[in-house]
Amino acid sequence: MAAKLPSFDFGKIKDFFSFGKKTFLGIDIGTSAIRVVEVSKKKNTVQLKNYGEVQNDVFKKRPFRIFYKNAVSLSNKEIAEAIKSILQEAVIETKQVSFAIPDFASFFTSFQIPTMDENEIPQAIQYEVRPYVPIPIHEVTLDWAIIGGQVSSTPLKVLVVAIPNDTISQYQEIAQMAELELKTLESEVFALARAARSYLQNKDDAKKILGLLDIGARSTTCSVLDAGVLKSSYSFQVGGNELTEIVAKALNIEYNRGEDLKIEKGLTSGTNQEIRKILTPLVDSIIAEAKETFRDFFRKEGKEVEKVLIAGGVALMPGLKEYFAAGLEKPAVILNPFLNLTYPKVLTSSLQKMAPSYSIAVGLALNGLEKK
Known part of the structure; x- marks a missing residue:
């Protein structure tokens, strides 16, 4: 049974909305806090359904994650327990979740590749990225995005992130222990960029x-x-x-x-x-x-x-x-990643105060909606 945790910050706002067909969780496992955002989508409107947070001082005052060299060690049991408690206290029933890999546990690089068929790009990236990754390529999983040019043009510029498979396994274990379905896993910076794009909608x-x-x-x-x-x-x-x-x-x-x-x-x-x-x-x-x-x-x-x-x-x-x-x-x-989400006006002040801290969690949740 998950421990009863006294120091949560919750936003129970489900009752303001009818339930949408598409609902997703974004969970940001930080060093000192875990933040959860639940969003749903009806037609073209993204609704903030729920959010919750717990600080690491609830759990023996030790960090949820510890870094050494280019690896990350997670307190899997404590993290899963904290997540389950947040979901229980905030009455969150959604099971589909997206996690973020910390940038310090990833290897970033960008380079150009020649024009080719779209289905050939992943293989080309895997070949070209080898000199930039300090560990064997079979020990990492690649995440990438096109940042310049078009598939039919040359050259094509890509931003590539290599994530150690051991790190991915830790997040998979946390999802399993927390009884969640891990649907997407991406680097924090991609989630953050998505939150920024959401904030920038309809802005010059x-x-x-x-x-x-x-x-x-x-x-x-x-x-x-x-x-x-x-x-x-x-x-x-x-x-x-x-x-x-x-x-x-x-x-x-x-x-x-x-x-x-x-x-x-x-x-x-x-x-x-x-x-x-x-x-x-x-x-x-x-x-x-x-x-x-x-x-x-x-x-x-x-x-x-x-x-x-x-x-x-x-x-x-x-x-x-x-x-x-x-x-x-x-x-x-x-x-403010909440800016273009729909939520009760009464929450505006409190959400503004916590908005910057929830940027990654919101970006993760939005990614889940895009993938569904």
């Missing part, structure tokens, strides 16, 4: 070159979208946990108190800027990495990033959006 920005910064608990992923198409992606090891740690260390306080101060004060300017001064060097390192990613894209494509979307739990830290806009010299906005 949809056709622009956009930077996408996802600041997670352990790492940050910087990507570039060209008219909604994922063009490049780069991950580095700076995240929200490290921001909290430097506050706690500088002030000689407990980690949880450091987290509170980070969320409360952040990078706000004013009479008391102690927290801002502590955080600035690490935030500047994120900006430096983002600038280099954008410069690299310009060198390769001859196009400038025009605007930046910010996702992840740190996105709502006071003053962060403004600090990024100044440091990157580009407009910056917070990604």
Whole structure:
């Protein structure tokens, strides 16, 4: 039996809608939290049916996932138990689910291939990707997307992600233990890009070159979208946990108190800027990495990033959006993946507060609807 967990954040909103035929779960298994989104589709309308979240401190205060080298180790039993408890508490009955593979447990590359029949592309990619993957090709599964050109044109540019089979097996085991049907499994960056495309519907920005910064608990992923198409992606090891740690260390306080101060004060300017001064060097390192990613894209494509979307739990830290806009010299906005979903207006305020943290989960759920 799943443990009764006291510290969930739920949105029980099924009763507002009649049930649609297409319903799917997106589950984002992060380092410090698991987030679940349930969506359904009726005709051309995507409805948010339910959502839930649990923090890892419920489970012995250890991370849900641990990274070493280019591999990830998951706490399978605890994760499955947490998922089952979320589904039970939020009264979620959908069994079909999509999971995301963390970017740090994957190998990203892009290259060009000549024109060929569409059914020949997978074999060509498997051959061309070998020099870029540091482990035997038979030990990985490939995920890829066309990011330039058309199937009938030459050359054709592809973005390829190689995912270790051992990592895939861990997610399959979690789904089985949680009594779910794992229908899709993709890299976090693809789910994030899909959430961004959903947010950008009917916006002028949809056709622009956009930077996408996802600041997670352990790492940050910087990507570039060209008219909604994922063009490049780069991950580095700076995240929200490290921001909290430097506050706690500088002030000689407990980690949880450091987290509170980070969320409360952040990078706000004013009479008391102690927290801002502590955080600035690490935030500047994120900006430096983002600038280099954008410069690299310009060198390769001859196009400038025009605007930046910010996702992840740190996105709502006071003053962060403004600090990024100044440091990157580009407009910056917070990604709200719920924006173009249908839900009761009474939830607008609460969803806005949690929106950046749910970007990957929403993207995963939308992927499931597309595949059904």
